[in-house]
Amino acid sequence: MPEEFPFTQCETPSEKAGSNSVQPYPPLNILYQDEHIVAIDKPPGLLVHRSPIDRHETRFAVQTLRDQLNKHVFPAHRLDRPTSGVLLFSFDSKTAALLGQQLMNKQVQKQYHAIVRGYVKHSGLIDYALKYRYDKIADKHKRPQQAPQQATTVYESLANYELPFAVGKYETARYSLVKLLPSTGRKHQLRRHMVHIRHPILGDTTHGDGKQNKFLQTHFSFQNLALSCTQMGFYHPITGKWLSVFVRMHSEMQRVLDAWQEYQV
Incomplete structure (x- = not known):
């Protein structure tokens, strides 16, 4: 059986060192750690590393x-x-390369949860090739690609909601909680795939529905x-043992779903 590592609240370095130790930022939640790898729960809005996308981020x-x-x-x-x-991180570049090879070989299983516009009442496979979209700043040194790249995502409907609010031309607002299982990792794949089937992810300011995003901000502070x-x-890149690291969806997503319980259909 695969070994699973659920979300746990780990002792932080400041707790170990005592009250005199000061953390400049809140510590990241550790989901799994051994001598070779560590997995965290990345909060929304946090860049993985320095990027020209935001030169002022610290x-x-x-x-x-x-x-x-x-x-x-x-x-x-x-x-x-x-x-x-x-x-997921490693503590040395060789181990990171071994994990990267698993990703390239499609051996890594990734699961996402998303809240999307409209009713998704079934499961299905999105097999829709994506052309790389270049960012004028972050991708200025990359060579333009010609052919779209294969991209596939399995989606599954978990819950549907209908809110008694008029948004745009519709008298009610309909949403779905979905599980997404991508087998490829193209840029913005899940966001673009859900737009492709006309169910954009809420809060997506690049590919999503601006009216729905504004509604969520105004009425639910999302x-x-x-x-x-x-x-x-x-x-595991060293032991070869299968690991499964999981975490609950972000608290702001859960807060919105909790507020929608009376509207679930």
């Missing part, structure tokens, strides 16, 4: 985790800045992207 997951553990860390994969959830990586399964 907090990054790599630096914060390094300071928290007093060890160098190497990210094994990426999460978009607004996406929360499981983020200003995040409603997308969390809630589980990653992979072979």
Whole structure:
């Protein structure tokens, strides 16, 4: 059976060192750690590392985790800045490369939860190739690609909601909680795939529905992207043992769903 590591509240370096130790930022929640790898619950809005996307940002997951553990860390994969959830690091570049190879070989199982516009009443497979979208700043040194890249995502409906509020041309607002299982990792894949089937993820300011985003901000004070990586399964790069690290969806997403309980259909 796969070994699973649920969310646990770990003792932070400041707790170990005593009250005189000061953390410049809140510590990151550790989901799993051994001598080779560490997984955290990345909060939304946190960049993984320094990026030209925001030259004024001073907090990054790599630096914060390094300071928290007093060890160098190497990210094994990426999460978009607004996406929360499981983020995996290693303590050396060789181990990071081994994890990266698993990702390239599609051996890593990733699960996300998302809140989307409209009713999703079934499960299905999105097999829709995506052309790389270049950022004028972050991707200015990359060579343009011609052909779209294969991208596949399995989606499953978990719950539907109908709120008695008029948004846009509709008299009520309909939403769904879905589980997403991507087998590829293209840029903004889940966000673009859900737009492709006309169910954009709430809070997506790049590909989503502006009217719905504004409604969520005004009525529910929700200003995040409603997308969390809630589980990653992979072979331990050193022991070869299968590991499954999981975490609950981000608290702001759960808060909104709790407020919608009376509207579930």
